[in-house]
Amino acid sequence: MTSDRTDVLVVGGGPVGLFTAVLLAARGLDVRVWERRTEPPVGSRAIGIHPPSLDAFAAVGLAGAVLAEAVLVRRGVARSRGRTLGTLSFARASTTHPYVATLDQHRTESLLRERLEALAPGALTTGTTVSGLDRHPDHVVASGVGPDGATTTLRASFVVGADGGRSAVRALLGIRTTGRDYPERYLMGDFADPEDPSARTAALVDVGPDGVTESFPLPGGRRRYVALLPADAPTPSGVGDRGTPDPEAAARLAALVRSRTGADPDPASCTMTSTFGVRRRTADRVGVGRVVLVGDAAHEISPIGGQGMNLGWLDAVDLAPLLAGAVASGAAGPWPRYASRRQASARRAARQAEANMATGRPLGPVAAVAREAVLRSALALPTAHGLARLYAMRWA
Known part of the structure; x- marks a missing residue:
């Protein structure tokens, strides 16, 4: 005993x-x-640290230290084929923390x-x-x-x-556990932020015809890029999850970002690369x-x-x-x-x-235009703040 x-x-x-x-x-x-x-x-x-988590951190005296280092993302911008479809503000997503912190x-x-x-x-x-x-x-x-x-x-x-x-x-x-695996695979990496200064504190989601590319600002003038890999693309070799970049994967991700969004991240500035698949499991x-x-x-x-x-x-x-x-x-x-x-x-x-994965899948030209129209309309509605609350996990 x-x-x-x-x-x-x-x-x-x-x-x-x-x-x-x-x-x-x-x-x-x-x-x-x-x-x-x-x-x-x-x-x-x-x-990503969402408003309900920041509220919980505040209750134990932790929010101040986190927010002192984090970037506060106050809006998300949807784009496609070089055009802005709409902007989603987090201003009404929380009365205490109207943003998503990244750290x-x-x-x-x-x-x-x-x-x-x-x-x-x-x-x-x-x-x-x-x-x-x-x-x-x-x-x-x-x-x-x-x-x-x-x-x-x-x-x-x-x-x-x-x-x-x-x-x-x-x-x-x-x-x-029960669940399923999904076919989607993503490549992500952290780079020196190449975006226009006006977007330096914004989350950017590009839903172009070739598949989604997301990016999020990080402390120190960096940006996280996440790109859906083509279905027939081999998984980059030498990519891990221990915080070290693989030069081949960094160059490949930079090329995907450049071709889909026009942004030009420098592979030499990459500090992390990783690939991940998607699965859902419930105990x-x-x-x-x-x-x-x-x-x-x-x-x-x-x-x-x-x-x-x-x-x-x-x-x-x-x-x-x-x-x-x-x-x-x-x-x-x-x-x-x-x-x-x-x-x-x-x-x-x-x-x-x-739903996020479905929105970011590759589409043919006609379907891609229809998706853009739906997103543009949804983000222009007065009720768009409800989407911000959804993404900020106010329901959780």
């Missing part, structure tokens, strides 16, 4: 797991985090680590992989393997699986006894739209008061209510992502 105890063990020290731990520590719970990585966070990866994921994670350390010194343990969950009516004994190969155990009132789409916690619980259950899943461990959606990380954060916002109440009362936790709310939000986000 282990003598080391905690109220909540969070498995996974990425952005969702760290924020879950911050919320719990802010409520006075004793919390630990096991993170399998030993190295500090690297790479820009997920960059490299490694910086967001670092700020979350700093906030957790301030609230719960020593809570984060790196280099530890969960290997077992021995569940009891009133506690869970978690086993892990540390960086030296030694086994460690921890008795927790609750365990939160925030360990991503390939969740070890979910596998240990025997929970299956059959999000909780078993005193173990519950959050983020991609519970529901994985398309990265298009930048909602996945934010969904995980909002899972944590919903879960934290439930866990705090359960720790205080000794209850096992109201997972059915939590599950129904959060999986409903994930379904809605997934449908939105699917």
